[in-house]
Amino acid sequence: MPDVQPLVSEFVLKLKRRKVEGSHAVARQTAELLRSVVSQHRMGSTNQAAALADAVRGVGEQLIAANPIELAVGNIVRRVLHIIKEEDISSTAVGIEGLSVTAESDDEYESGNDDHPTLSAAVLAAHARNALRAPSLQTLLEDIPVSTALSRSASSAGDSDGKSGDKSSKSRKLKHDVIAAIGDLIDEIDTCYDQISEQAVEHIHQNEVILTLGRSRTVKEFLYAAKEKKRSFRVFVAEGAPRYKGHVLAKELVEKGVQTTVITDSAVFAMISRVNMVIVGAHAIMANGGVIAPVGMNMVALAAQRHAVPFVVVAGSHKLCPLYPHNPEVLLNELKSPSDLLDFGEFSSCMNFSTQDGTPLLNVVNPTFDYVPPKLVSLFITDTGGHSPSYMYRLIAEYYSADDLVVRRKSTSS
Amino acid sequence: MEPDASSAAAAQNPNPNPSTGPPPISAVIRSSRATTMMELEIELKKASDKLKSWDATSISLSAACDLFMRFVTRTSHLEHEKFDAAKSRLIERGEKFGEISLKARKTIAMLSQDFISDGCTILVHGYSRVVLEVLKLAASNRKLFRVLCTEGRPDRTGLRMSNELAALGIPVKVLIDSAVAYSMDEVDMVFVGADGVVESGGIINMMGTYQIALVAHSMNKPVYVAAESYKFARLYPLDQKDMTPAHRPIDFGVPIPAGVEVETSARDYTPPQYLTLLLTDLGVLTPSVVSDELIQLYL
Numbered sequence A: 001m002p003d004v005q006p007l008v009s010e011f012v013l014k015l016k017r018r019k020v021e022g023s024h025a026v027a028r029q030t031a032e033l034l035r036s037v038v039s040q041h042r043m044g045s046t047n048q049a050a051a052l053a054d055a056v057r058g059v060g061e062q063l064i065a066a067n068p069i070e071l072a073v074g075n076i077v078r079r080v081l082h083i084i085k086e087e088d089i090s091s092t093a094v095g096i097e098g099l100s101v102t103a104e105s106d107d108e109y110e111s112g113n114d115d116h117p118t119l120s121a122a123v124l125a126a127h128a129r130n131a132l133r134a135p136s137l138q139t140l141l142e143d144i145p146v147s148t149a150l151s152r153s154a155s156s157a158g159d160s161d162g163k164s165g166d167k168s169s170k171s172r173k174l175k176h177d178v179i180a181a182i183g184d185l186i187d188e189i190d191t192c193y194d195q196i197s198e199q200a201v202e203h204i205h206q207n208e209v210i211l212t213l214g215r216s217r218t219v220k221e222f223l224y225a226a227k228e229k230k231r232s233f234r235v236f237v238a239e240g241a242p243r244y245k246g247h248v249l250a251k252e253l254v255e256k257g258v259q260t261t262v263i264t265d266s267a268v269f270a271m272i273s274r275v276n277m278v279i280v281g282a283h284a285i286m287a288n289g290g291v292i293a294p295v296g297m298n299m300v301a302l303a304a305q306r307h308a309v310p311f312v313v314v315a316g317s318h319k320l321c322p323l324y325p326h327n328p329e330v331l332l333n334e335l336k337s338p339s340d341l342l343d344f345g346e347f348s349s350c351m352n353f354s355t356q357d358g359t360p361l362l363n364v365v366n367p368t369f370d371y372v373p374p375k376l377v378s379l380f381i382t383d384t385g386g387h388s389p390s391y392m393y394r395l396i397a398e399y400y401s402a403d404d405l406v407v408r409r410k411s412t413s414s
Numbered sequence B: 001m002e003p004d005a006s007s008a009a010a011a012q013n014p015n016p017n018p019s020t021g022p023p024p025i026s027a028v029i030r031s032s033r034a035t036t037m038m039e040l041e042i043e044l045k046k047a048s049d050k051l052k053s054w055d056a057t058s059i060s061l062s063a064a065c066d067l068f069m070r071f072v073t074r075t076s077h078l079e080h081e082k083f084d085a086a087k088s089r090l091i092e093r094g095e096k097f098g099e100i101s102l103k104a105r106k107t108i109a110m111l112s113q114d115f116i117s118d119g120c121t122i123l124v125h126g127y128s129r130v131v132l133e134v135l136k137l138a139a140s141n142r143k144l145f146r147v148l149c150t151e152g153r154p155d156r157t158g159l160r161m162s163n164e165l166a167a168l169g170i171p172v173k174v175l176i177d178s179a180v181a182y183s184m185d186e187v188d189m190v191f192v193g194a195d196g197v198v199e200s201g202g203i204i205n206m207m208g209t210y211q212i213a214l215v216a217h218s219m220n221k222p223v224y225v226a227a228e229s230y231k232f233a234r235l236y237p238l239d240q241k242d243m244t245p246a247h248r249p250i251d252f253g254v255p256i257p258a259g260v261e262v263e264t265s266a267r268d269y270t271p272p273q274y275l276t277l278l279l280t281d282l283g284v285l286t287p288s289v290v291s292d293e294l295i296q297l298y299l
Helices: A005-016 A023-040 A048-066 A071-102 A104-112 A121-132 A143-160 A164-197 A217-228 A245-255 A265-274 A297-306 A389-399 A409-413 B003-011 B022-031 B037-054 B059-074 B083-115 B129-140 B157-167 B177-186 B209-218 B287-298
Strands: A209-213 A234-238 A259-263 A277-280 A291-294 A311-314 A369-372 A379-382 A385-387 B120-124 B145-150 B172-175 B189-192 B203-206 B223-226 B267-270 B277-280 B283-285
Touching (some): A005 A048, A023 A048, A023 A164, A048 A071, A071 A164, A071 A389, A164 A217, A164 A379, A209 A217, A209 A245, A209 A265, A209 A297, A217 A245, A234 A245, A245 A259, A259 A265, A277 A297, A291 A297, A297 A369, A379 A389, A389 B287, B022 B037, B022 B083, B059 B083, B059 B287, B083 B129, B083 B223, B120 B129, B129 B145, B129 B157, B129 B223, B145 B157, B145 B177, B157 B172, B172 B177, B177 B209, B203 B209, B283 B287
Parallel strands (some): A209 A234, A209 A277, A234 A259, A277 A311, A311 A379, B120 B145, B120 B189
Antiparallel strands (some): A291 A369, B203 B267, B277 B283
């Protein structure tokens, strides 16, 4: 599709240059881009869903490679792939059910080259639904011949309705459905704040003391919502060095009339004994329930655990990542410019590259993210409600299809 | 019920290898003269009970039998078909079971590759086909890693494992079972197989797995369990003694005086809180997923 390529490369460039940052912005723009990829995609006559998924996968690969740290990109690509699969299956299931009445005559010639007994339409539809689910014990024995039976029936369904007009309307319907579903996804990304903050009053009680680190829009909305429901509570804001977004949050909270105290990050442990609950945002939630969060979060989580203070993570479902963290401190991290930490003018003598063997004595490491292991998290609040870390896999199974998680798997199973 | 059907099942179980669940069962179906699903089901139930009693200690055997029975009794496939078609489908599935377990090991090996990074040291305990497959694939992907192999007393399965690994050109070091804590600081992760994965998400495995998991947990090292999903069993052991005991003779090299008791249990139970992740053919799972899968199937 030559028409979307400029859009794609523009977004790739933006991602590479870190011009778009933050899961929400990235997720939203990815979804919008993929929507235009789908709408520009010219539908072929056969195997439309696979071709469409291929196009999305191709674009998705470029986007993920452009900024692998923004896990939201991959999440949205996988969500869209899942949507395509879902819409395709629902449309073929409807098609097959309709066909089964008319296909009686076809049956004889079909069973001629079939060793397997022909399956009835209802069974096939059930399998189509099964195919969407993650592999489970239940389908372990059922799985084997299903894919062949399904593809055969799908192709025969395609062959038997000879009218081309019918076919093109069907393909248009698939595309239309997919676009509509991506639209829903974008809405979902936009409304996740409302959905999450609706639950605020259930978690924040009268006269409680809340601690948070840095600034997260989700946390801000969450606290706003509690304030609007006439809860009175106090908030400790750890400033979140080196970006000091906590200052911004403190200002915003005070504007809404919330009693706010700013503390340094290093004062978290000193203050934690007075805190009733820690509420923080996240960059991404991994499949094991671990959290990728702004740097300093692990320290807060450990302090909270030491004093048995609930550590609550609020995050929209677009931050739910189906991957497992392998070596997250290194692989899922980004080192930012040292200028956040040091004033170059003052430290210029220490950074002199001409000393000794050409390496300066002073090194600056400025990582963006922390990995908080699942055992330190008490609760996740997403747009679908509160969940424990060990339950995250279940949400993931709902949002993503299993064969998109590990892309390599596809080549071996087929 | 024909007596020959169930005895056929028992006779066709040539070795007490845990993963030979359903093939004999499909022999039962083939030799059965039942004319309705109900009859066939009763026959199968009897055959599988007999099969289980053949080796009452094998968890994966009984788990695989249960899984197959479940498939017979509730699969939506079979409802819409004529009896003969359903029967031939069941036979086919039974025969495919070996294939499923082979495919499962391949899937697990593939999923686990991300967990093995260059330069890491892996501790393994005893002999496990799945773990061997995992390490084999990692070696063929040119990953550089080192394996510490426990001896695996009393039957020295660890030595067998180390032989196989050495043959693949993987650097191996053999430890006596009691040197695990001593060596744990140089270990990056622990990989173990499982005889059975129980409903709590814990595992029943060769003696010594529990203490390795405890040591690893206290030193903050991840413990990964590689297990095929047909090993998920409907058991909920409450403690170490709450299992059908499997005994194994132990050769101490010196005569044990009369009146001294010997602990000959061959397996222990590792509770889920000491396991990091389960690598199965259903994907990478946290221990709590296991009960979820079992509930979905047997509810």
